[in-house]
Amino acid sequence: MVEVRLFATLRDGREKAYSLPREVCxxxxxxxxxxxxxxGDVTIMLVNGRHQKPETAVSDGDLVALFPPVGxx
Amino acid sequence: MRYARQVAMQEIGKDGQEKLAKAQVLVxxxxxLGLPVLTYLACAGVGxxxxxxxxxxxxxxxxxxxxxxxxxxxxxxxxxxRERLAALNPAIKVSxxxxxxxxxxxAPLVSGRDAVVxxxxxxxxxxxxxxxxxxxxxxxxxxGIDGFYGYVFPVLRGGAxxxxxxxxxxxxxKSPGAIGCTAGVIGSLEASxxxxxxxxxxxxxxxxxxxxxxxxxxxxxxxxxxxCRHGEG
Numbered sequence: 534m535v536e537v538r539l540f541a542t543l544r545d546g547r548e549k550a551y552s553l554p555r556e557v558c559x560x561x562x563x564x565x566x567x568x569x570x571x572x573g574d575v576t577i578m579l580v581n582g583r584h585q586k587p588e589t590a591v592s593d594g595d596l597v598a599l600f601p602p603v604g605x606x
Numbered sequence: 607m608r609y610a611r612q613v614a615m616q617e618i619g620k621d622g623q624e625k626l627a628k629a630q631v632l633v634x635x636x637x638x639l640g641l642p643v644l645t646y647l648a649c650a651g652v653g654x655x656x657x658x659x660x661x662x663x664x665x666x667x668x669x670x671x672x673x674x675x676x677x678x679x680x681x682x683x684x685x686x687x688r689e690r691l692a693a694l695n696p697a698i699k700v701s702x703x704x705x706x707x708x709x710x711x712x713a714p715l716v717s718g719r720d721a722v723v724x725x726x727x728x729x730x731x732x733x734x735x736x737x738x739x740x741x742x743x744x745x746x747x748x749x750g751i752d753g754f755y756g757y758v759f760p761v762l763r764g765g766a767x768x769x770x771x772x773x774x775x776x777x778x779x780k781s782p783g784a785i786g787c788t789a790g791v792i793g794s795l796e797a798s799x800x801x802x803x804x805x806x807x808x809x810x811x812x813x814x815x816x817x818x819x820x821x822x823x824x825x826x827x828x829x830x831x832x833x834c835r836h837g838e839g
Contacts (some may be wrong), residue, residue, distance in 0.1 A: 540618040540815050541755035545800070576776040582829040584772045598826055602779040604752035606639045
């Protein structure tokens with residue numbers, strides 16, 4: 534399973550955390566698509582604490598954290 | 607004595623209060639985040655505060671920018687903030703730079719500071735502050751808000767920086783929703799991180815995220831991206 538955490542406005546209308554089977558989320562982009570998040574809504578995508586790209590592959594046990602564009606001041 | 611309650615704190619004491627009195631902090635932005643940051647640093651007796659702000663007060667600022675009044679609309683925020691902070695604590699020095707942070711002025715403005723607090727609403731300025739602080743080895747406290755959500759993230763030399771988070775590849779969001787209570791929470795946390803840095807206390811290198819819709823905080827560990835060379839020059 535891949536553990537996924539959503540932050541800030543990505544939580545609106547969704548859960549804050551998901552456990553997804555590796556079969557449905559081979560990459561970070563697959564996770565974003567599976568959760569029906571418009572791709573442009575995610576700007577920071579951490580895999581085990583390091584920012585990656587949508588095409589980055591994920592493995593069982595990985596922790597993926599997704600953030601929307603950074604906010605105002 | 608003005609600072610009796612905080613001098614009584616084991617973490618501060620007289621020595622810590624003297625550190626605060628000698629500290630020089632640059633605060634970039636005197637808006638929703640900047641005002642709680644500036645207010646709490648001024649009240650705590652941080653000796654030298656420099657505000658970088660070129661904006662004027664607009665009516666739509668008044669839901670969260672609590673040092674400004676309807677009579678201030680059209681006036682420069684930095685001048686008003688300086689005046690009101692000086693009234694809050696006449697023992698400290700507050701100065702105002704009526705400019706934006708730019709490639710040209712970032713290095714001299716950051717140089718010699720004990721900390722920089724980022725309170726802006728755009729990516730370009732965040733990156734300027736990030737790069738200037740890493741080069742000068744000055745700790746940066748970064749934050750952002752969007753509606754009931756917010757985050758705080760310390761950028762420290764050797765740790766993850768905003769470029770490690772991909773900020774160089776993303777566009778500034780279009781005026782996200784903003785409410786004063788969230789700006790207050792996140793600005794207060796920025797001030798808290800800044801004061802801990804000034805006191806030489808440990809600060810977790812995590813992003814602290816705030817979810818005001820669930821009333822939850824969560825720490826997110828972030829690692830420096832391999833290949834990031836910012837701050838080594």
